[in-house]
Amino acid sequence: xxxxxxxxxxxxxxxxxxxxxxxxxxxxxxxxxxxxxxxxxxxxxxxxxxxxxxxxxxxxxxxxxxxxxxxxxxxxxxxxxxxxxxxxxxxxxxxxxxxxxxxxxxxxxxxxxxxxxxxxxxxxxxxxxxxxxxxxxxxxxxxxxxxxxxxxxxxxxxxxxxxxxxxxxxxxxxxxxxxxxxxxxxxxxxxxxxxxxxxxxxxxxxxxxxxxxxxxxxxxxxxxxxxxxxxxxxxxxxxx
Numbered sequence: 070x071x072x073x074x075x076x077x078x079x080x081x082x083x084x085x086x087x088x089x090x091x092x093x094x095x096x097x098x099x100x101x102x103x104x105x106x107x108x109x110x111x112x113x114x115x116x117x118x119x120x121x122x123x124x125x126x127x128x129x130x131x132x133x134x135x136x137x138x139x140x141x142x143x144x145x146x147x148x149x150x151x152x153x154x155x156x157x158x159x160x161x162x163x164x165x166x167x168x169x170x171x172x173x174x175x176x177x178x179x180x181x182x183x184x185x186x187x188x189x190x191x192x193x194x195x196x197x198x199x200x201x202x203x204x205x206x207x208x209x210x211x212x213x214x215x216x217x218x219x220x221x222x223x224x225x226x227x228x229x230x231x232x233x234x235x236x237x238x239x240x241x242x243x244x245x246x247x248x249x250x251x252x253x254x255x256x257x258x259x260x261x262x263x264x265x266x267x268x269x270x271x272x273x274x275x276x277x278x279x280x281x282x283x284x285x286x287x288x289x290x291x292x293x294x295x296x297x298x299x300x301x302x303x304x305x306x307x308x309x
Contacts, residue, residue, distance in 0.1 A: 087099060088131075088132060089132070090132040091132070091136045091139055093139040093140040094135045094139070096140075097237050098230075098233065098237070101230060106226045106229055107230060109225075109226060110226030110230075113222075113225050113226075114213060114222075123215070123216035124213050124215055125155075125214055126159040127160075130161035131161055131212050132161065133201075134201060134206055134208055134209075135206075136161075137198060137201035138205065138206045140242075143204055143206050143238055144204035144205070144244075144245060144246065144304075145204060145206070145246045145247075145248065146247045147205060147206070147207050147248045147250075148210065148247070148254040148257055148258060149163025149164055149210065149254075150163075150209060150253050151209060151219055151220050152209055152211070152212065152214045153166060153214075154214045154215070154219050154221075155170075155216075155217070157169070157170060158173075159214070162201055164197065164274075165196055165197035165198070166196065167195075168194040172192075172194065173195065175276075175279075176274075178274040178279040178283065178284070179274050180192055180308075181284070182274070182284055182288070183289050183306050185284070185285070186289045186290050187289055189307055190307075192308035196308070197308065199307065200304065200306070200308075206238075208235075209231070210223075210253070210257055211225075211227040212227050232260075235257065235258065235261065236260060239261045239266060242265075242266075243265050244265070244295075244296075244299045245266045245267070246266070246267045246292045246295050247266060247268045247269070248269050248292065249269070249270045249271075250271050250272065250273045250283060251275070251278065252273075254273075255270055267295050269286070269292070271283045271286040271288060289306050292304060293306075
């Protein structure tokens with residue numbers, strides 16, 4: 070049995086040192102899980118849990134974005150920053166929330182732009198798994214967070230891990246469309262090979278910045294136009 074991200078340090082050492090992640094990603098990232106920074110990250114998360122702090126998302130959902138979108142299936146990457154830090158919100162996909170949760174403001178604005186861009190109805194829930202299953206990697210920069218403490222797990226190692234994820238996509242795949250919304254995502258994606266991939270940038274969909282250029286960016290229709298030119302399947306941007 071592969072180790073849980075929240076095994077004790079002794080269990081981490083006893084087991085294979087690789088989290089339970091989709092097998093194609095495991096082949097690509099296996100050596101990353103054995104690096105000192107990642108083992109330190111695991112120990113940090115164990116200490117958080119053992120001290121009684123609530124960490125989101127649940128352990129089984131930390132790598133949900135990878136589980137739903139195998140490596141070779143990636144055609145679009147959307148970069149977020151930090152998981153939602155409220156109860157039952159985060160489930161491992163950036164901008165996405167569980168169905169019973171109120172749709173967050175940034176996702177509401179994403180839905181408004183999809184409606185204006187493609188004429189699709191505004192969804193009634195915020196679960197974006199339908200996108201992920203089509204090849205949209207919904208990747209946060211940091212994959213865990215402490216309850217009610219945004220950015221509390223920043224600087225602990227996740228950024229190095231997700232840098233590697235982006236680099237592997239850039240190096241090994243071709244024709245991926247990267248949607249980089251806001252300065253943080255744009256800085257994170259600075260190393261993407263623009264000669265092989267397509268990078269679309271806009272302000273973040275947050276209520277603080279959406280009106281400065283996210284609304285009207287038409288990234289969803291533009292993404293599908295690019296994919297169709299590459300003879301790839303377009304994304305069904307409906308939410309099911």
